[in-house]
Amino acid sequence: MVSDNLKITDQTTTLVDKVEEKLLDYIKESNFMPGDSLPNEKELAEALGVARSVLREALSRLRMMGLIKSRTKKGMTLAEPNILNGMRRVMDPRLMSKGDLLDVLNLRIIIEIGMCNSIFINKTDAEVAELEEIVNRETALQDNMRSVEDESMFHKKLYEITKNNVVIQLHQIFNPVFAYVKEHYSEILNEYKKLTGDPARPTHHDLVDILKSGTVEEFQVAMKKHLSLYFHLFDNEYRQKMNASKKKSRLKSSEAKV
Amino acid sequence: MVSDNLKITDQTTTLVDKVEEKLLDYIKESNFMPGDSLPNEKELAEALGVARSVLREALSRLRMMGLIKSRTKKGMTLAEPNILNGMRRVMDPRLMSKGDLLDVLNLRIIIEIGMCNSIFINKTDAEVAELEEIVNRETALQDNMRSVEDESMFHKKLYEITKNNVVIQLHQIFNPVFAYVKEHYSEILNEYKKLTGDPARPTHHDLVDILKSGTVEEFQVAMKKHLSLYFHLFDNEYRQKMNASKKKSRLKSSEAKV
DNA sequence: CAAAGTTTATTTGTCGTACAAATATAGCAT
DNA sequence: ATGCTATATTTGTACGACAAATAAACTTTG
DSSP states (O other), X not given: OHHHXXXXXXTTSOHHHHHHHHHHHHHHHTTOOTTOBOOOHHHHHHHHTSOHHHHHHHHHHHHHTTSEEEETTXXXXXXXXXXXXXXXXXXXXXXXXXXXXXXXXXXXXXXXXXTHHXXXXXXXXXXXXXXXXXXXXXXXXXXXXXXXHHHHHHHHHHHHHTTOHHHHXXXXXXXXXXXXXXXXXXXXXXXXXXXXXXXXXXXXXXXHHHHHHSOHHHHHXXXXXXXXXXXXXXXXXXXXXXXXXXXXXXXXXXXXXX | OXXXXXXXXXXXXXXXXXXXXXXXXXXXXXXXXXTOBOOOHHHHHHHHTSOHHHHHHHHHHHHHTTSEEEETTTEEEEOOOOTTHHHHHHOOTTTSOHHHHHHHHHHHHHHHHHTHHHHHHHOOHHHXXXXXXXXXXXXXXXXXXXXXXXXXHHHHHHHHHTTOXXXXXXXXXXXXXXXXXXHHSHHHHHHHHHHHTOOOOOOHHHHHHHHHHSOHHHHHHHHHHHHGGGGGGGSHHXXXXXXXXXXXXXXXXXXXXX
């Protein structure tokens, strides 16, 4: 029946949700600074007209984001939130939708291409030397492939050169997703390599060389080619293949053990 | 005293934190699918050896991320989390550190340069036509500046062309931050324009033209120049200026009204 | 026998109370 | 004035109770 689907229950927004929103608004609109004290829980609950437990469920969310910290007797104090704390917890291939998985993979490529500029602006000789060391330590597998660890270490350093903490954290957060995709979709990646003959993609070594004596534009083009292996994953055709190749076993809640 | 600062209290990790982590591990390691039922709160609390209130504070966090949904009698069911739900709540200039503010601004530029490739691959004629319409509706202010709204609308469409939902959401989330920076640091931006003579940056109109008849590389270079106005914000010199120019009034918790 | 209506049982959402642990503050002693 | 002690306050945790919603079982009716 249509009415079933269209019915506006809006029972989805619970008291806790409303309190959370009110608290955020309150903090935003008062000109609080990090370190400032908030009213204690009893006062807040009374002012909001809810039980302390409800208030605490809302506060728990803000605490997770690092927006508030609390200690007995001292009370609650405001802090600078970590904007990535939420994402960090659920960025796991076992929890995410396949759409998000691919979108994140795609975003990583977007960032790595886009940050070439930052890398060129901010790189120091010491950092380039470090990159070179990392490359020298790498052990090549077949087909110009590196181990996930080597791959990760090199790219991590690139992120660090940007000096952008949010970007650096994103690498840490995204990395497990890449490792997962590389491991679980290797057939698709290999198939693609055979299909295209895998035209010589620049290696990490090549990238360092360009970083030392090339131009930004050359570096960006090389980076794009270096990452090109993953491009086709975002075509609709391959999206469907990934969906088909992936099936998880179901567990009824009754069988679930805690 | 040294011992005060070095003391490992670790009283920072509360029971709720541990329960949250256990729940996440439990969900990740069981092969749950979206829609599957979780054990009810009573069972979970008993299995974890904590009070229901503690469990619920942990669950509240997972609910915020969209990982679990619950309805009376039906119980709790697993869902696909929204990886950006946490960030969305605290991405506000009034809550963030200035460091994060600049890092996010920088990340936006990285993404907009990096996504040029995606845009070229995915653009349709209809979308380019839409972009053109948007540009035609724009009303120029002085100095080749557009209103925040016009600026936002054009760039929003660019994000949409990537067809990447995470990227599209990021635009929505980041946008208030840009608007804020544009409004509050206009002196610094203007000063820079005078200093450099503001060498003709490509306009939105120019970008659309390149999108219609240019190459990816040209588009990327133009985009970089289009955004160049903001580059200097990330220099240390300007970072300090921003810090100096920004001061918020403090409120003691006793004066705070709820 | 089938369909519709009714009752029951279960589960989440909310409220309230109580107490332990930590610690800032005030009071006391030296 | 300084150091110790007692007190009061505030968060963290536990427990119990009930309302609201609703799935499931049961009853009635055609």
